[in-house]
Amino acid sequence: MGDKTSTQSGAAGRAATADRPGSVRNVVLVGHSGSGKTTLVEALALATGAINRAGRVEDGGCLSDYDEIEHRQQRSVQLSLVPVQWDGVKINLLDTPGYADFVGELRAGLRAADAALFVVSASQDALGIAGATRMVWDECAAVGMPRALVITHLEAARASFEEMTELCRQTFGGEDPDAVLPLYLPLRGEPGPDGHAPVTGLIGLLSQQVYDYASGVRTEATPTPGQLPLIEEARNRLIEGIISESEDETLMDRYLGGEEIDVKTLIGDLEKAVARGSFHPVLAAAPAAEGSKQGLGTTELLELITGGFPTPLEREAPTVTTPQGKPCPRLTCDPEGPLAAEVVKTSSDPYVGRISLVRVFSGTLRPDETVHVSGHGLEDRGHEDHDVDERVGALSAPFGKAQRMLSQAIAGDLACVAKLNRAETGDTLSAKDQPLLMETWEMPDPLLPVAIRAHSKADEDKLSQGLGRLVAEDPTMRLEQNQDTHQVVLWCLGEAHMDVALERLRSRYGVQVDAVPYKVSLRETFGARSAGRGRHVKQSGGHGQYAICEIEVEPLPEGSGIEFVDKVVGGAVPRQFIPSVEKGVRAQAARGVAAGYPLVDVRVTLLDGKAHSVDSSDAAFQTAGALALREAAADTRIHLLEPVVEVSVLVSDEYVGAVMSDLSGRRGRVVGTEQSGGGQTLIRAEVPEIEIGRYAVDLRSLSHGTGRFNRSYARHEPMPTQVADRIREQAEA
Structure with missing residues (x-):
């Protein structure tokens, strides 16, 4: 980084390969x-020679976002892997959707x-660092994942690299903002007719060299005397930040004593600090212009990835057990x-069938060998447990x-x-x-219910598959066959997630479905004691139907179900017909x-x-019993009982008031709040389920993407009269 030079070693049309774990870098791109x-x-694929022009592979297809749905919606909706080769290193770039509905x-x-490479847009100002992005940063910090930041869209009017860098320092630096610092500063060319000066190059703060991209290919030059003073303050801050993370405890004293620290020493300490996740460099990048071979900052970013990001050898593998739960020795990254x-990730191709994206943590996976597939199973989401062999x-x-x-x-x-026909995501x-x-690994719980039904009889035959x-x-996604409402319900993460799911059903599996109103599992109960008489007497030639019964109904405490008591005396109802x-x-x-x-x-x-000795029957007394209950x-007054759920909402302190007010407007009862650390509050409430069908969407809007919640069934309780009357009117319509 800074004073290195690298050469392209990828080639369009050839698969990037790795011969040892040390020559692999696995990098996920995160951002709004x-x-x-x-x-x-x-831009990185173009710079490495993996594609021959921006966005195109050798066969003319798009490199990413090639899915039909992604084309139509103009946004990523799935994880994409793009492997490239640079300087003898295979880089697996994992492009993730930025929309919250696709957090899975x-x-x-x-x-x-x-x-992780966090991508922040300079043109979005403060919105460029969304609440959801900050949450992912905290998740990475919790597991010690190395992170760097890339600021994009510097070509936009009023875009400021310096302002966005400072915002990143404040947002991600925490107690140590000097752990988030730029490695380069952008250089702007002559202003255009609109007064906006385009970024044409970068100046390295450590190497004090200018990297000019104006010609479409990166060239190095010596800075002019007027450029060096512009970077002096930023350079000194970067050197101090690197030295403070150095394992050499004498380095700071030597620096403060006036010694000029060798650039190679600084770069070595920088790479170590980045790899262990204690220093987070900020870079700038822009796509290649038409006819250019390199986008701004791509070489610098590739140098950071290959030199500063850890190899798989440096990351701890997940814990493993036997399928029966017996502990096993910890895995090492050994072929x-x-x-x-x-x-x-699991996906389907209409020609190839199911395709599984696999991360190998230990050993070597080869084609045509038989492997064992083990899975935890997610029965509540429609996933079976697995313990099978597959080829x-x-x-x-x-x-x-x-x-x-x-x-x-x-x-x-x-x-x-x-x-792999049986293996699923997570196996x-x-x-x-x-x-x-x-x-x-943690998966978000889908909390937006979508009831669906087949559009036609032909669709109904294909719906289950x-x-x-x-x-x-x-x-x-969770699939539910609701036994109370007899609805097929897809539980999704949000409306965009729902739209993509229904579109995939249509385009990929040829199943057209209609979304219908989601029904909540309501109940009925008696408001007071009541009596009824059921009389079923019919005579139409031959054997007739004769049954009369008198019953009394009284309400019971919640959870009692239906009790049936026989108090007939004198054989008024023959014993064989009481079960009827x-x-x-x-x-x-x-x-x-x-x-x-x-x-x-x-x-x-x-x-x-x-x-009646002749006309009474089992069927007649069943009918009489039903008539008596009606x-x-x-x-008497029949109460409608609605399900009440316990809701726990974790939200930033600044949105607590708005969330609590919204819960109250949903007939919710806040039962407590507690501080959860990190400027967040946990709100516990009880809310009627009928009021929170869209809460997954509404909470995201209320909290600017920072709120999370979970829910669990608590009980059924009487619905307010005015709400119950409205439900009855809808049932009668």
């Missing part, structure tokens, strides 16, 4: 939607990577070690729509595996004679007695009745 992550990936794809990228790989298909490196064949994938590398691949299971494949691809009355009562209770919701928490007592319901 629109910050320029995908454009930056394309981001988490997959974090799992697969060893370092000769036991095979341990993880599926970080690995071809190994490949993705490049746009193309898949370039690989002979193997060594420890530390990433590869796509074809035809472990290991040797069949030495099965392993990796610790699970299509939904199964969709959920297998996306572990952040109970069956009819329970069947009617399941159908509801007022608005069509199940009746609960009542005691039904059979008091009296009449029978008559009893007509003579």
